[in-house]
Amino acid sequence: MLRKISLIGSLLLMLSIPNVTKAIDSVKPFLGRWALFLSGGAGWLEVKQMDGYLDASLLWYGGSVEPVTSVYMQGESLVVTRTRNIVRTKDATGTATRTHIVNTLYLFTFFGDQLVGEVIAPDKDGSISRMRFTGKKIADLPVAPDLSKVIYGKPVKLLNGKDLTGWKLLEEKNVNGWSIVNGELINDPIQKEGQPHIPYGNLCTVDKFEDFNLKLQVNVPAGSNSGIYLRGIYEIQVLDSYGKKLDPHNMGALYSRITPSESAEKPAGTWQDVDITLCNRHVTVILNGKTIINNQPALGCTGGAITPDEFVPGPLYLQGDHGKVSYRNIEIRQIIK
Numbered sequence: 001m002l003r004k005i006s007l008i009g010s011l012l013l014m015l016s017i018p019n020v021t022k023a024i025d026s027v028k029p030f031l032g033r034w035a036l037f038l039s040g041g042a043g044w045l046e047v048k049q050m051d052g053y054l055d056a057s058l059l060w061y062g063g064s065v066e067p068v069t070s071v072y073m074q075g076e077s078l079v080v081t082r083t084r085n086i087v088r089t090k091d092a093t094g095t096a097t098r099t100h101i102v103n104t105l106y107l108f109t110f111f112g113d114q115l116v117g118e119v120i121a122p123d124k125d126g127s128i129s130r131m132r133f134t135g136k137k138i139a140d141l142p143v144a145p146d147l148s149k150v151i152y153g154k155p156v157k158l159l160n161g162k163d164l165t166g167w168k169l170l171e172e173k174n175v176n177g178w179s180i181v182n183g184e185l186i187n188d189p190i191q192k193e194g195q196p197h198i199p200y201g202n203l204c205t206v207d208k209f210e211d212f213n214l215k216l217q218v219n220v221p222a223g224s225n226s227g228i229y230l231r232g233i234y235e236i237q238v239l240d241s242y243g244k245k246l247d248p249h250n251m252g253a254l255y256s257r258i259t260p261s262e263s264a265e266k267p268a269g270t271w272q273d274v275d276i277t278l279c280n281r282h283v284t285v286i287l288n289g290k291t292i293i294n295n296q297p298a299l300g301c302t303g304g305a306i307t308p309d310e311f312v313p314g315p316l317y318l319q320g321d322h323g324k325v326s327y328r329n330i331e332i333r334q335i336i337k
Contacts, residue, residue: 027054029110030078033138033300035308036060036117039131042233042308044300045108047071047078056080058106060119062303064249064256069103080106108135138310141297145280152213152333158205158316159185159330167203170306170317174201177320185327187226187320204232204317211335214276214316217328220251222268224323227255230278231314232306234298236285238325240268252287255302260285260292271328279335281310 027049036043036059044059056071058080069083085099105120115135123129158166161183169176177189177200189200209231218238220226226238234254241250242265248256251265252274264287266272275286278298285293301308304319318327 026076027073027078030108030115034115034135035138035300035310036133036135037308038133042301042305043133044308045080045135046299058082059256059300059303064303065300076109078108080108082106136309138300141282141299142280144282144295144297147277147279147284147295150279150335151337153336155331155333157329157331159183159328164203166206168206169201170204171199171201174199174321176201178203183328185318185330187318187325189320189323200321202229202317202320204229204315206315208313208315209332209334210313211279212277213333213335214274214278214331216274216330217271218274219271219326220268221324224268224325225319226322226325227304227319228274228276229302229304229306229317229319230276230283231312232317233301233308233310233314234278234283235302235304235319236274236276236283238319241265242267252285252292254283254285254293254296254298257299257302258283258293258296260287261294262290262292264288264290264292 030047031049032047034045036045038061041061043061044065046057048055054071056068057065058068059065066082069081071078071080073079082104084102084104086102102122107118107120109116115137116132117135118130118132120128120130159180160166161180163180164178167178175198177187179186187203189198191198214230218226220238220240222240224240227235228238229235237249237251237253237255239249239251241247244250244263246259246263247253248259250260250263252260266288273288277284281298282295283293283298284291284295298310301310306314306317316332
């Protein structure tokens with residue numbers, strides 16, 4: 001009897017080997033990092049094969065890069081699922097009293113060399129919404145550049161101290177909370193209590209840039225939040241995070257991707273010096289004289305990016321839809337060699 005069971009088990013194992021091999025082969029084209037071109041925004045996907053299993057991380061429009069719930073092959077398609085808890089109601093203290101689990105499905109397949117995706121998500125009313133998008137494989141990261149050999153152009157001041165010449169709202173239909181006051185660039189997105197939320201705009205340069213060194217000063221009030229987007233792709237976080245534990249969402253971080261090596265932020269309401277270099281998809285951040293990100297690779301775009309394409313010039317843009325913030329002495333030197 002034991003021999004018969006053993007023989008059946010061996011036969012089943014032999015029959016399953018071709019299927020396992022086929023699954024391993026079919027997933028190979030999906031491995032790596034992908035720029036996702038979404039309607040009105042950007043996304044990012046990384047698929048890995050580790051210790052015999054698949055793993056993936058996803059960025060979808062805004063927010064952080066997060067691990068997915070599951071990833072697997074279904075025929076020739078890659079299936080990614082993400083589960084989130086959505087707060088439906090809160091009590092008077094703001095504590096969630098009812099949450100709803102939302103499962104979103106992302107399907108990826110190839111049409112020739114083109115990666116095509118479809119997201120299937122439940123709406124509040126119980127119906128299903130679908131959206132198609134495309135993806136592009138991101139080239140492998142080069143070695144870190146030798147910044148001592150980089151040649152810069154002449155410094156250019158991006159603020160004239162009088163008006164917003166050279167800048168524009170990224171979202172034309174949103175409210176403009178930006179102005180120049182005493183030579184400083186101020187954003188004051190006032191919200192009226194009990195009134196509908198007012199959508200304020202982000203501010204971006206008219207000119208576009210490639211790789212560069214950017215120096216500026218920023219003043220973040222208590223509890224406030226902004227961000228500096230390099231080429232409209234990578235966000236360097238601006239946040240009142242003084243006294244908080246190290247985190248990839250703190251002041252000076254490459255948002256949700258690179259945690260500062262040390263806490264160098266100053267207390268809220270004080271001017272802080274920010275020195276950023278973007279070169280060959282590597283980022284260096286010097287905050288208040290301390291190097292907190294040292295020539296580290298940027299694996300992809302961050303939440304809120306204008307585009308997921310890391311190989312095109314783009315504007316500098318300042319996040320203005322979160323909280324009050326002030327900037328001054330913004331100066332850029334483009335890398336010319």
